[in-house]
Ligand SMILES: Nc1ncnc2c1ncn2[C@@H]1O[C@H](COP(=O)(O)OP(=O)(O)OP(=O)(O)O)[C@@H](O)[C@H]1O
């Protein structure tokens with residue numbers, strides 16, 4: 001079987017220029033004895049207005065990928081980032097910390113799992129949200145910035161924003177705090193929001209409200225959203241396309257409908273078999289074994305082979321490339337996606 005590089009499948013000329021283009025991203029973390037590869041050969045692109053999911057088991061490298069995109073790894077002694085991250089025609093890996101600070105919050109916003117990591121408990125929320133348009137010089141006066149903050153609080157569904165702007169974070173429920181963080185993210189009018197498990201800490205009703213909100217805001221503002229989650233239900237309902245990550249690598253990428261209808265990598269199939277599907281009563285099958293810890297990721301071959309029912313000799317030797325059609329790609333020696 002001759003394998004072609006993924007690039008050969010890409011009809012580049014017919015596509016609008018990507019908002020974000022990641023090529024060969026690699027994040028290594030320093031251990032006492034060596035650099036450990038936590039994210040390897042991650043390549044993908046995002047269009048404006050797209051909601052792309054990044055899914056995978058705990059510890060597979062989702063947050064590190066996001067942190068690398070935000071320029072938060074590699075600037076300290078812990079990690080090292082290699083590869084290319086092109087965002088709106090700029091190579092982010094070439095930018096200084098000062099230049100990245102101007103992009104973070106303004107052009108790429110971050111919504112984390114725990115709103116209290118973004119909200120300062122000792123300042124009123126309105127002042128904190130207003131800081132974003134003020135620092136990024138989207139307003140000429142502090143008063144204008146406060147007005148922008150209140151408008152965003154209103155848009156994300158905080159009642160009485162003029163009054164509530166004066167309250168401190170503790171006076172809001174978990175769901176409301178996450179709305180505040182989203183309004184803070186959006187008040188910089190970003191082109192890309194990276195939302196890292198934004199609803200994991202919330203109950204299902206509030207989770208649905210927050211994801212609905214992100215979905216609506218995408219429609220209103222045209223921003224793209226990279227949604228990190230381990231919840232395939234969230235992927236099915238709110239995302240356009242999804243990337244499945246295992247042991248630091250993307251093993252499958254496809255539009256969501258296609259991925260759910262035709263999961264091709266054995267890991268994706270196992271993931272789907274391990275969660276309930278609405279309307280289907282079937283026994284759930286947990287994935288046998290567990291994902292390798294960072295220090296145990298094999299230096300060659302497919303890292304999923306230990307848990308894979310289809311593993312064969314080739315899987316011990318080389319990691320397969322992510323190949324397939326322009327829209328559906330998979331990294332598995334046993335699988336070929338039909339164009
Ligand atoms: N600051 C750090 N120092 C040491 N190891 C780290 C650090 N950050 C991440 N790691 C390790 O890198 C690997 C990937 O971590 P990452 O946080 O990206 O996983 P994740 O997919 O986001 O998991 P989760 O779903 O639990 O959030 C893990 O093995 C983790 O222990």
Ligand SMILES: [Mg+2]
Pocket residue numbers: 062063064196
């Ligand atoms: Mg994480």
